[in-house]
Amino acid sequence: MIKISLSETENHFRLECTGHSLENNEPCARVSTALDMLKLFFTKNLEKTKRVHGLTLLVFNKQGLTKEKKKLLEDSILYFYELKKLYGSSIQIYENNEVKEHG
Numbered sequence: 159m160i161k162i163s164l165s166e167t168e169n170h171f172r173l174e175c176t177g178h179s180l181e182n183n184e185p186c187a188r189v190s191t192a193l194d195m196l197k198l199f200f201t202k203n204l205e206k207t208k209r210v211h212g213l214t215l216l217v218f219n220k221q222g223l224t225k226e227k228k229k230l231l232e233d234s235i236l237y238f239y240e241l242k243k244l245y246g247s248s249i250q251i252y253e254n255n256e257v258k259e260h261g
Contacts, residue, residue, distance in 0.1 A: 160189055162238055163252045170205065171218040171231065178212060185245040189238070196234055203227065
């Protein structure tokens with residue numbers, strides 16, 4: 159199971175992804191690619207990153223985000239919800255430590 163945890167404070171947004179797909183490699187590949195793109199697009203806004211086998215952590219500093227970057231981050235998070243719709247048996251999304259079912 160791929161578990162995506164989203165949490166937010168006044169100054170930070172944290173995205174943590176753990177696990178692997180139970181079905182095939184496609185869900186993992188799509189989630190990993192999205193995480194890699196986020197890391198690339200937000201390099202200057204990341205306070206912490208970590209990537210080891212089965213774990214990716216991105217901690218964004220919200221204070222440095224322009225209006226356009228905030229919108230890009232929001233749209234990127236919505237993409238994870240779209241992936242959950244496609245791969246519901248492989249992806250769970252947690253917001254502030256609670257499972258949220260969207261769509």
